[in-house]
Amino acid sequence: MTELAKTFDPAEIESRWYAHWEGQGLFRPARDEAVPFTIVMPPPNVTGSLHIGHALDVTLQDILVRHARLQGKDALWVVGTDHAGIATQMVVERRLDAEQKKRTDFTREEFIERVWDWKRESGGQITQQLRRLGASCDWANERFTMDEGFSKAVTHVFVELHKRGLLYRDKRLVNWDPHFQTAISDLEVETREVQGKFWTLRYPLADGAAEDGITHIEVATTRPETMLADMAVAVHPDDERYTALIGRMVALPITGRQVPIVADEHADPELGSGAVKITPGHDFNDYEVGKRAGYKAGEMLNMLDGAGRIVQCGGIPEELLGLDRFEARKRVVELIEAEGALVKVEDRTIATPYGDRSGVVIEPWLTDQWYVDAATLAKPAIEAVKSGAIRIVPETWAKTWFNWLENIQPWCVSRQLWWGHRIPAWFDTAGEIYVAETEKEAKALAPGKTLRRDDDVLDTWFSSALWPFATLGWPEQSAELTRHYPNDVLVSGFDILFFWDARMAMQGIEFMGEVPWKTLYLHGLVRDANGQKMSKSKGNTVDPLGLIDRFGADALRFTMAAMESQGRDIKLDEKRVEGYRNFATKLWNAARFLQGNGVGASGSIAAPQATLPVNRWIIGEVVETLAKLDRALADLRFDEAANTIYQFAWATFCDWYVELVKGAFDDETRAVAAWAFDQILVMLHPLMPFITEELWHAMGERPYDLIAAQWPAPEAAIDSLxxxxxxxxxxxxxxxxxxxxxxxxxxxxxxxxxxxxxxxxxxxxxxxxxxxxxxxxxxxxxxxxxxxxxxxxxxxxxxxxxxxxxxxxxxxxxxxDLDAERSRLEKAISAVEKDRDSLAARLANPAFAERAKPEAVEKARADHDARAAEAERLSAALARLG
CATH class of the missing domain: 3.30.2320 (hypothetical protein PF0899 fold)
Structure with a gap:
């Protein structure tokens, strides 16, 4: 037995025990004959640092893997980092800026070597931060989405999908970032509400007035410069105002180019004039209208280059060519106004897409890219959830899964970057494409031809979609792959349900013939104490490392688990973290009290024999607690698991059992107390690994570390009497x-x-x-x-x-003094009831409910409930006096 210090200091304990666990290989003990349990960590960006969302995600996974390990399973937690194409290239380009250099000052190979240099020096900081949280991953087999084996898998999948007709090159609209000059995914686009303008323009009929005297059609737009690439004006087929005009032509201002009036239900007769300008090369909705109007993608006009500057697409004046899109906007409005074609300008709040990393406005842009036939791959993923092969928790997310996959669009997988998996496709001088895993194989497909490799790289979601099987050695049929695929559980934020989770399901089923995991657990977002989404601009972000510094990793982990209620976001209040730090201190002090009464480590996994009612009671409480805890973990109810062990450890054991046996420690009681405290440490270990390991060893000599102990098996009945x-x-x-x-x-x-x-x-x-x-x-x-x-x-x-x-x-x-006590209680009741009734009146006022901030309404409701409860408590006390 090691005498514990008076004060609980988590920092020293955490660093010491983590180094010990990792150094001894205890995160992946050799258990070749055991039942496998497998989980993969969503690979964080190599450029990243630990944020509060990671803290939640990783804590939940670590609880599951530590629990499985205690159950004696061959628990594998796959860990690694994502190469994070745009993010990493941006970091390295910023370093070059500091040297007054640009990426284009280097060859592609030289720049990529610079990136690898950065990765070796600074990449992977987040993996050290994950260790501070206590993540018990299989670090000995850490993966990187651009390591040699993983890259081989990525190339193989691309080529195989192409062979199977599931991957092709096409011209379509994409989210285009003019700063990085690359296509980006929807996840990399953030919508901001900005103050802008709404311009109404007049387009004259090209061949004179209609029979009813109409001479023009009015259209409205938030992007007047795009009229340079308009290809139609759409009206609703049932809009009687325009029925006679369908098929006629209008002449565009500035260019004079003529475009047809087409019928399409996209035009809403109730909005504005009921007519809308159609620019299929620069708007996602217009692209679909253009296709329905009979335009092929190759025929759609593109008025911008990759940097967002005006290029010629038909009749554009020389003075506009080369202008940035926003400079062009000003000049286009001036020219339209000079023609008398500007009807009016209105102020408007506009939802505008921005690149989350570049900070520039994203442009829908028509370009040639590589696409995956996601609709075909989605069908087995839909069926997997319907059949129960994949269980989604909470079940409410299954509807979202179906809605998205049943309406899925082709997946753009190419990016115009240098850092990433370069697309294994080669072009000859005539533009023919040859897809192969190596240049040698490509040349064999095009004998005697000069080939040029595609400059683009793959979207990082393409490579990370292979994570559950490519990390296990695929395409080689390794023993690890056979043993650990499919995985047991995937823990993921709901915000990447489409970008990562669904794509893993599609690729896993396509290439492995099985779902990638049996259960998909989707947790919510971590919000601030008022329920607001965290953002740097609001100044309400929370640094998990700062919380660990102040309260310890165990306290933060327990907070994450205790507040993770299926289907709900977490409102993170620092006071909760502080409260669970107090819980850790309570355990520490309980251990010191037990030591002071001769209680040490238990030598038994089964419950000791006991005759005293208090000892038989606590043994039964352990049995009941374990049953509740097992159910909660099986159902992935992390909040119930945390609450179950918290209530038992704090209230049942520390507050009641310890006090009930105080001053009466005989041999039986010491044995039962030692055993019950051991059970607490084992049951609590998945949630609070550091303090439990420390107390496990402090209580006496052990044949093994707690991380490698056995999950409780009391072999005892509950004594109901x-x-x-x-x-x-x-x-x-x-x-x-x-x-x-x-x-x-x-x-x-x-x-x-x-x-x-x-x-x-x-x-x-x-x-x-x-x-x-x-x-x-x-x-x-x-x-x-x-x-x-x-x-x-x-x-x-x-x-x-x-x-x-x-x-x-x-x-x-x-x-x-009974009279004085009655008087005191009556006054207190009167004051509390007055507050209660005032709050009730405020909550009943519709104006307050409608105008006040949601957090103010919620606080008023909580205050009212507290006052009402206090009034009941005081009234009961008064009633007791008779």
Whole structure:
């Protein structure tokens, strides 16, 4: 046994134990014959640093893998980092800026070597931060999405998809980032509300007025410069105002180019003029209208180059060519106004797409890219959820899964970057494409031809979609792959359900013939204490490393688990983290108390033999707690798991058992206390690994570390009689303590319990009398009660409590000034009820509910409930006085 320090210091413990676990290889003990359990960590960006979302995601995974390890399973937690194409290239280009150099000052190969240099020096900082959180991953086999083996898998998948007709090159609209000059995914686009303008333009009919005298059509736009590439004006087919105009031509201002009026249900007769300009090369909705109007993608006009500058696409004046899109906007408006074609300008708040890394406005841009036939790959992924091969938790997300996959669009997988998996495709001088895993194989497909490799790289989501099987050695049929695919559980944020989770399902089923994991657990977002989404601009982000520095990793982990309720976001209040730090301190002090009473490490996994009711009760409580904990973990109810072990450790063991046996530590009690405390440490270990490992060893010599211990197996029955008796004892003590606190009864005053015979059947009264006799020493010590006596009725001026339907009265005449106490309680009740009623009136006012901020309404509701509860408590105390 090692004497514990008076003060719990998590920092020293955490660094020491993590180094020990990793150094001893305890995150992946050799268990070749054991049942496998496999989980893969969503690979964080190599450029990243630990944020609060990572802390939640990783904590939940670590709970599952530590629990599986304690169950004796061959627990594999795959870990690694993503090469993060744009993010990493941006970091390295910023370093070059500091050297007054540009990427284009280097060859592609030279630049890529610079990136690898950065990766070796600075990449992977997040993996060290994950260790601080306690992540027990298989670091000995850490992967990187551009390591040699993984790159081989990525290339193989690309070529195979192309052979199977599931990957092709096409011209379509993409989200284009003019700063990085690359296509980006929807996830890399953030929508901001910005103040802008709404311009209404007049397009004249090209061949004169219509029969009804109409000479023009009015259209409105937030991007007037795009009119240079308009290819139609759309009206609703049922809009009688324009029926006669369908098929006629309008002449565009500035260019004079003529475009047709087409019928399409995209035009809403209720909005504006009911007519909309159609620019299929620069708007996603217009692209679909253009296709329905009969335009092929190659025929759609593109008025911008990759940097967002104006290029010629038909009649554009020389003065506009080469202008940036926003400079062109100003000049286009001036030219339209000079023609008399500007009808009006309105101020408008506009939802505008921005690149999350570049910070520039994203442009829908028509370009040639590589696409995966996602609709075909999605069908088996849809069926996998319908059949139960994949269980989605919470089930409510299954509907979202189906909605997205049933309406999925082709997946653009090419990016115009240098850092990443270069696309294994070669072009000859005539533009023919040859897809192969190596240049040698490509040349074999094009004998005698000069080939040029595609400059583009693959979207990082393409490579990370292979994570569950490519990390296990695929395309080689390794022993690890056979043993650990499919994985057991994937823990993921719901925000990457489409970008990563669904794509893993599609690729896993396509190439492995099986789903990648049996269960998909989707957690919510971590928000601030007021429920607001965290953002740097709001200044409400939380640094998990700062919380670890202040409160310890165990406290942060327990907070994440305790607040993770399926289907709900987490409102992170720092006070909760502080509260669970206090929980760790409570355990620490309990261990010190046990040590001081000769309690050490238990030598038994099964429960010790016991005769005393209090010991038989605590053994039963361990059995019940374990059953609840097992159910919670099986159902992935992390909040229930945390609450179950918290209530048992804090309230049942530390508050009640320890106090009940205080001063009465015989050999039996020491054995039971040691065993019960061991069970707490094992059950709590997945949630709070550091302090539990420290206390495990401090309590005595152990044949193994706690991380490699055995999950509890009490092999004990619940003694219902002992349980009933001890719970009744606790009810008496708790009731008397509440009574003393509410009625200002000094703790020096001994109370004389009167058991009221008329309050319940004789048998129940007798049970309470026997109970108070059996536990008389504890009642004297814990509640300062005298010997119980019977009474025919409740004595005058008595306070009362109810235990198992039996009234126990306590005459108060000698303990307090009854009149003064009644007066105090009446005044307190009046004040609290006044506050309660005022808050109720405010909440009932519709104006308050509609105009106040949601957090203000929520606070008012919480304050009202607290005042109402306080009024009930005080009224009950007054009623006790009779």
């Amino acid at each position: 002992a349980s009933t008796r001890v719970k009744s004892l606790i009810a008496v003590v708790d009731g008397v303590r509440t009574l003393r606190a509410e009625m200002n009864i000094p703790w020096t005053a001994e109370l004389s319990p009167r058991i009221v015979r008329s309050s319940a059947p004789l048998e129940q009264v007798g049970d309470v009398i026997a109970l108070m006799g059996l536990f008389n020493p504890q009642l004297q010590r814990m509640a300062k009660l005298g010997n119980p006596t019977e009474a025919s009725d409740v004595p005058l001026n008595s306070a009362q409590i109810d235990v198992n339907g039996v009234t126990i009265a306590f005459p108060l005449g000698d303990a307090i």
